[in-house]
Amino acid sequence: MIGESVPMLDSLARVTGTLDYMINLRLPNMLVGKIVRSQSPHAKLLKVDITNALQVPGVIAILTGADLGANAFYGAGIKDQGVVAVDRVRYVGEPIAAIAAESLDAAEEAELLIDIEYDELPAVFDAQAAIQAGAPTLHEKFPNNIFKHAKLRHGDLDVAFAEADEIFEDTFTSPPAQQASLEPHVSAAQWDGERLTIWTASQAPFMVRKTLSEIFGIAPEAVRVIVPPLGGGYGGKGHIRIEPLAAAMARKTNGRPVKFALSRAEEFVTVTKHAASITLKTGVKRDGTFTARQVTLYWNGGAYADASPLLVPAGMVRSVGPYRIPAVHVDSYGIYTNLPPAGAYRGAMSSQTTWAYESQMDIIARKMGWDPLEFRMKNLFVSGDRFATGEELRDVHFVECLEASAKGLGAPSSPALLPEGEGKRGRGYGVMMKSTVATSKSQARLKLTDDGMVTLFTSTVEMGQGGHTTMAQITAEALGVPLSAIKIIGPDTAITPFDSTTSASRSTSMMGNAVVAACGSMRKKLFELSAPLLETPPDQLRTKNGFVVANETSISFGDILKRNNLNELNEAGEYSTSLGLDPETGQGVSTPHWHQGAGAAEVKVDTETGRVTILRYSAASFAGRVVNPRMAQLQNDGNVIFGLGPALMEEIVFDGGQPTNPNLADYSIPSIRDIPVELTSICIESDEGEMHGIGEMTLPPVAPAIANAIEDAIGVRIKDLPITAEKILRALREKSQP
């Protein structure tokens, strides 16, 4: 079963449009929810008067800061974000009130009648401006707006820089961007006394449960979180979003459920990709080796810490790159500004950091007269090397990934001039090294019934990545049952066991191992129960196709239960890792395994228009052991295509904190016309055969590979994303001017 390209289990529902996304949810007596949002980037709230709005026919209740208790604040690590704003707003789009009504029309009419008075405060939008003396403070607890400073200290930087023949210092920037899942954030909540049920398009049901139980002061078990299949997540649904607001709203509607579905414009102020400015100072020797690297990262976290207290340290680890460098220091700063909160964006933080370190690789190679590919090959980590955290690297295959990508482009062709008027061609490469979640836990439960059917209860979220199909295949193989005998249920925190999150490409590995453990217990139980029936000791039995098999005889799982007078068997499995880094030095173990990916691009640049065409792109990811080859390849391809967005077109433009392009007309994401003329990708496997997730591996290399190919083609270097035609033309003009 593992290694077979079965179609997604619910393919039929996917092509007939019958998959039950959150957006389709209808409950009896359901009300429609509408969020009233701040129009100011930073202000004291002098008045939020809902008297007139409440008179609108069809309006059932309105939630404001006045309804909130002292615990109505949340955030991963720093609980700074109110369910709605209480006495101050800190970004345009921040929820100030919510309306529950019989119809959207009624809610919209009521919205116009809510009287909000602001007392404007000075605002700051740029992360580096926000840490200057005299900048407005967003949260009094962090007067300089730095809410997180993650540090890595490895080796003596001064000594190591002194040993360098050449030192390079470059700054690379990425703008805020939008995850832009086609399905927006949708949550519905309903109270039954002190019990809360929430249906939500979330990647992290148990995080939702914990947060809501803390906010409302009820037991976690009193909160039931149900997650239907998602219409895309990409990190944007990876943390708490509108669930607290939906639940607080529903507390005021006398047990009637309320559903909130965000508009596309609201999506742009709900979560963004961190804007980042990353400075790399790198020392190299003439023999082509590194001596030192100092990385300084400024992450624009927006107005609330959100997931950033976890992501800023992750970004630190992910900023160093996959090369042997004896001395490394990193300072990663999470900074408040008056923009919407930032969160994970597919390839979280690596999308920004890989842009920086892989761009600089080519800058160094070109200046030193080295071949960029050879320079990388010479320095890439191999198994047994030690990373800047001090941890030993095992099962790393960066060299194979890069080799495979480069090979995928075909025979090397130097940047040859194309026929007149057709632009210039160039090639470029990128490699990515990314950690996954250091400390997390997955549990799985299996139920076998006497008809031989197996139900897997899992809280892995199916968001298009094929997580449920993968788990079914793992179950089929580990338990020895046909795929057709397996049914998957979840996530539903009332009946499916704990899982930390479906993100950071962790599920295939973490949940996969929990499923394997559950299958192991189930097999053991089946062997015990069938040994007397088969007159064979348990250790000489095996399972196959839903049967326990002895040398000469066999018995079906169903019959084993029946012969033992059992209706069902239940077994559970768990897998967890507990790793981490020293907060002062960044030394320790940062990840259970490394995410590894590479890409190679051949581009054509039209020097008249600045237009870049991706002629060929070849990507590789390390997958350990591939569960479903065609689905894995689709992840690889999809990542490259997704990655073209931040590389070439995506940027939320804010003006005074107001997004100016919060729609898919003015904010472009890649269309079928933008994909490479030729796109190939492969998954690399290893003998050790650990299953890895691959939901992000080939994305982060895209932008630097393209920028490097552009420099190869036309000799200009772009350091700020996205790489637009205007930037290329400007760079060409600057280059031609002495």
Added chain:
Amino acid sequence: MILNVNGSRHEVQEGTRTLLEVLRDDLGLVGTKEGCGVGMCGACTVLVDGRPISGCLILAEQVVGKEILTVEGLEKNGQLHPIQQAFIDERAFQCAYCTPGFILSTAALLNENPNPSEDEIREYLSGNLCRCGSYQNILKAVLRAHQRV
């Protein structure tokens, strides 16, 4: 007013609502999705007299008297439409939020041009967005479907 959807007549309330709203909210045909609301993503694509139309841009009253086809109307006698089957065979979706729109655009394309080139497919489908990035397999699915349709 009366709408002809998937071969049957439906009485719906008058009013200035989009076709998308009426299909989803009144008729419960939730296969059609909203992705952007401004005609840019194609998730709301339906066929009106065989032509692909963004359901989010057109008012229901504008399509009175026309034949509307949604993804729910593609199956015949419990059999998947060949385009739907091709999408499965080529693994042409991930989250599948975009899939009904792509399938209907493909149906319109193959009506107009039964033997499209790869470039023509890219051109025709450029109004449908897939954030998961399944385009490569969508291309293959369309090529496979046209051999069958």
